[in-house]
Amino acid sequence: MALRHVIGVDHVVVAVRDLDAAAAAWRALGFTVSPRGTHSAHMGSGNYTIMFGEDYLELLGVLTPTEHNAPMRAFLEKREGLDRAAFTTDDAAAGAEELRAKGIAAIGPIAFGRPVTLPGGGEAEARFQVFQWPREARPAGLGIFACQHLTRENVWIPELQSHANGASRLLRIEVLAADPKAGAEELARLIDRVAEPEADGAWRVASGAHRADFVFLDRATLAARHPGVALDGLPEQGAAALVLGTADLPAAAKALGVSAGGTVAVPPARANGLLLRFEAA
The missing domain is CATH 3.10.180.10 (2,3-Dihydroxybiphenyl 1,2-Dioxygenase, domain 1)
Structure with a gap:
């Protein structure tokens, strides 16, 4: 029976060493790339997103080394690439408990946010709660976690969902x-x-x-x-x-x-x- 609070792929995380250079490279491939975001201090990371209809791709880089981003820093010592995949969750706390009930040592939920520059001017905040599977649980090297979007309207911005490559x-x-x-x-x-x-x-x-x-x-x-x-x-x-x-x-x-x-x-x-x-x- 499928997990009640884990709903399909939400986004994929592409770990990069030079965040701004990566954004420029993906723009050159015909993607509309969001303005740069900076996550909460304990995350120590920044991102650009490439938004689609129900899912998206995230370019993620380390801005300040923290305990939270240590696994990504270890990944980037070896290579860039798709480090993790996120599932949508409708309730991060309940999703973590659901895993624990199955004997899986879930991490979280963890709350964080980032400012969002709006296309018409001004700024909003995107807020999230996530939980993670144990760090050693990486099927064939792929990390997984789940993300609850508390301010979906500040992530799925219509102007960011149209791409020259279709x-x-x-x-x-x-x-x-x-x-x-x-x-x-x-x-x-x-x-x-x-x-x-x-x-x-x-x-x-x-x-x-x-x-x-x-x-x-x-x-x-x-x-x-x-x-x-x-x-x-x-x-x-x-x-x-x-x-x-x-x-x-x-x-x-x-x-x-x-x-x-x-x-x-x-x-x-x-x-x-x-x-x-x-x-x-």
């Missing part, structure tokens, strides 16, 4: 794993869902609520799914590719400077260690 949603998070079946089954256990095999040997875990799926696969399968895309810079294990839905595939190809007749994709070298692929949706 991107409209997260479709799949593809995770490299030495043992794809074991990685998928570990995630499925942590979120109380089911791991299902795919025809090419990959394993899929649906996140729920018609949000993005997780797909665990080996390097050969990843290469076969993204023909012609250089895989240099991807980890041996961990989140490697993000598949985005676009309402306009030719617009995505134009924004990325690739042929619309082939794979509309961006190699990791252009997207902070993450392979991006666009599909019609």
